Amino acid sequence: MQTHYWNLQTDTDGAALREAAALIKKGEAVAFPTETVYGLGADGLNGAAVRKIFEAKGRPSDNPLILHIAAKKDILKLTSGLTKQAEILIDKFWPGPLTVIVAKSSIVPDEVSAGLDTVAVRMPSHPVAAEMIRLAGTPIAAPSANISGKPSPTDAETVLADMQGRIAGIVDGGVCEVGVESTIVDTTGEVPVILRPGGITREQLEAVLGNVELDPALAGVEAAKPKAPGMKYRHYAPKASMYVVEGEALKKLPLLAKEAAKFAPVAVICGGEVAESMQRTQNLHILNWGSGKTDLAVKLYRMLRRCDKLGVELIFSEGVTEDGIGLAVMNRMRKAAGRQVLTSDEIEALLKNSSQLKSFVLK
Ligand code: AMP
Ligand code: MG
Numbered sequence: 001m002q003t004h005y006w007n008l009q010t011d012t013d014g015a016a017l018r019e020a021a022a023l024i025k026k027g028e029a030v031a032f033p034t035e036t037v038y039g040l041g042a043d044g045l046n047g048a049a050v051r052k053i054f055e056a057k058g059r060p061s062d063n064p065l066i067l068h069i070a071a072k073k074d075i076l077k078l079t080s081g082l083t084k085q086a087e088i089l090i091d092k093f094w095p096g097p098l099t100v101i102v103a104k105s106s107i108v109p110d111e112v113s114a115g116l117d118t119v120a121v122r123m124p125s126h127p128v129a130a131e132m133i134r135l136a137g138t139p140i141a142a143p144s145a146n147i148s149g150k151p152s153p154t155d156a157e158t159v160l161a162d163m164q165g166r167i168a169g170i171v172d173g174g175v176c177e178v179g180v181e182s183t184i185v186d187t188t189g190e191v192p193v194i195l196r197p198g199g200i201t202r203e204q205l206e207a208v209l210g211n212v213e214l215d216p217a218l219a220g221v222e223a224a225k226p227k228a229p230g231m232k233y234r235h236y237a238p239k240a241s242m243y244v245v246e247g248e249a250l251k252k253l254p255l256l257a258k259e260a261a262k263f264a265p266v267a268v269i270c271g272g273e274v275a276e277s278m279q280r281t282q283n284l285h286i287l288n289w290g291s292g293k294t295d296l297a298v299k300l301y302r303m304l305r306r307c308d309k310l311g312v313e314l315i316f317s318e319g320v321t322e323d324g325i326g327l328a329v330m331n332r333m334r335k336a337a338g339r340q341v342l343t344s345d346e347i348e349a350l351l352k353n354s355s356q357l358k359s360f361v362l363k
Contacts (some may be wrong), residue, residue, distance in 0.1 A: 004169035005160065008128065014147040017128065020171050021135030024307045028168035029053050030081055031159045032132050032144040034124040036178045036199050037095045037152040037301070038159045039068065039142030040167065041098050041132065048111035050141050055109070056166040063230045064114035066099050066182070067121050070133035077122050078139060080105050083340070085209060086187035092208050095125035097178050097199025101186040112141050114229060122182055128173040128258040142183065145170075151236045151301035151336070154179050158305060178271045179298035180328045185212075195228035197328040218331060220339055238304045240267070241363070243339040244330075246319030251343040254278045257316055259354075264313035271296070271305050274318050285310050293326045300329060304336055314361055316342070 004023075006016035020030050027049040029042045040056060042049040044067045050219075054061055067078060072090055075082070079102040083148055086100050104119035113119050121139075123129060133140050144152035145159045145167075153159045153307050156172035163170065183198035185205065193213045194202060205212045217226035226232050246251050253268065254277050260266045262286040268278065275288035287303045289296045307315050319341075320326045334341075350357045 001165055001168065003160070003164050003167055004155075006169065007172045008018060008174075009172075016171060017131050017135055018052075018069070020169055021132050023168045024132070024136040024140060025138070027052075029056055030132075030169040031153075031156075031163060031167060032129055032171040032175055033126055033173035034068070034125075034129040034142070034179050035066075035126040035176060037109055037154050037176050038145040038156065039140075040145035040159075040163070041068070041131070041140040043136065043140040044068075044139040044141035045107060045109065046114055046138075047111040050109060050111040052167075053141060053143060056163060057143065057146070057148045058081070059143065059271065060109075062114050064111050064120060064145075065143050066114060066184075067108070067112060067119060067139040068129065068133055068142050069121060069123050069139050070130050070226060072123060074139065075102070077121075078108055078119055078121055079103055083187050085185075085192045088208055088269050089185060089187065089192075089205070090123075093200050093204070094123040095150075096123075097125075097182040098122065099182045099184045099198075101184065101188060101195065116299060118186075118188055120184060126173070126177075128171060132171070132233065139320055149237060151238070151304045152181060154301050158302070161320075166288075177298070177299070180325070180332055183328070186215075186227060193224070193227065196231060196333050199328070201324050202327055203324065206221070213277065219333070232280070236301070236304065236332050236336040237338070238315060238336060239305045240307055240315050241340070242259055242315040243340045243342045244315060244319045244333060245316050245342050245347075247344075249342060250274060250318060252344060252347040253316060253318070257284055258359045259351060260314060260316075263358045265311060266361070267307045267310060267312040267315045268317075269300070269307075269315060270318040270319075286352060293320050293324060297325050297329050300332060341345065352362055 099122040114330040183200040184196040217224040
């Protein structure tokens, strides 16, 4: 399939979005930017169109999609009824990086909801996303525009790398502002539950709702079955083995990285302060996200993909505290690392025994 590429910087008369939206209306799948990550969109009320998304991504069919709308009132035809919590959230945080799970109406195809009796709905704030939905004149089902299992794309070049030849088109609207996916809140129960942390923080939600719970599966509780089916899949994974390093252990990271790089190419994902304390040596790639959690959120997925390109054997990633956007970022980082963490004592032991370090790096 020929994949059309529209660059909005060179599109002066708005033809690009009209063409892209026309393809969606015709039942094709087209990628476009949102404030969180790039989405792969199709007509959310057309089951056959929605199936093209699953095919292009290689996405398991039991993983439901989010419907994107351009006006708050458009949720009313997708749901059999909103709870008070849902109304408050919509009023307060839309348009923006917040998805609400609501009871679905009969017009939502099974392909979208994966057979559940609920549906996920979001009104994005990105002007390109909003205009695409408005022009298409239908809710757009749109998961992240990556091959399933890879980090979500936050720029159009990354979408192209994954999706060229697999979808009808890509709208290039620059780099996404938030960099991690939307927060998903289940509003159908007594107490609102965060199923996936994201662009709207837990603190922001609590400020308007009072008590908000976290789905136990987010804490890595093995027995807990995630209520957002997609959260069970191994997402965001780079090819190399990855470890989170945080707190006290961070002080030992520069030496560990330097020693490990003697055996194989190693990458360190870290903020400016840690980056400055690292010695530049051969085989050591320092990916510096800058100064705060917001910068890390914007860059994390691109850095994970960069590690794949560099062909490193091992990745050490600096962890941040889990307040604000830190909760979403650490959820993605820990998943990428398969929940592997290195403690200060473990680093100490590796530094004391060179053959142990070698087998740790090359395993
Ligand atoms: P993505 O579109 O890739 O951002 O993934 C959408 C996420 O929303 C996945 O984790 C889905 O499992 C989750 N999701 C979509 N619909 C529902 C629903 N009705 N109930 C719970 N989670 C949902
Ligand atoms: Mg995704």
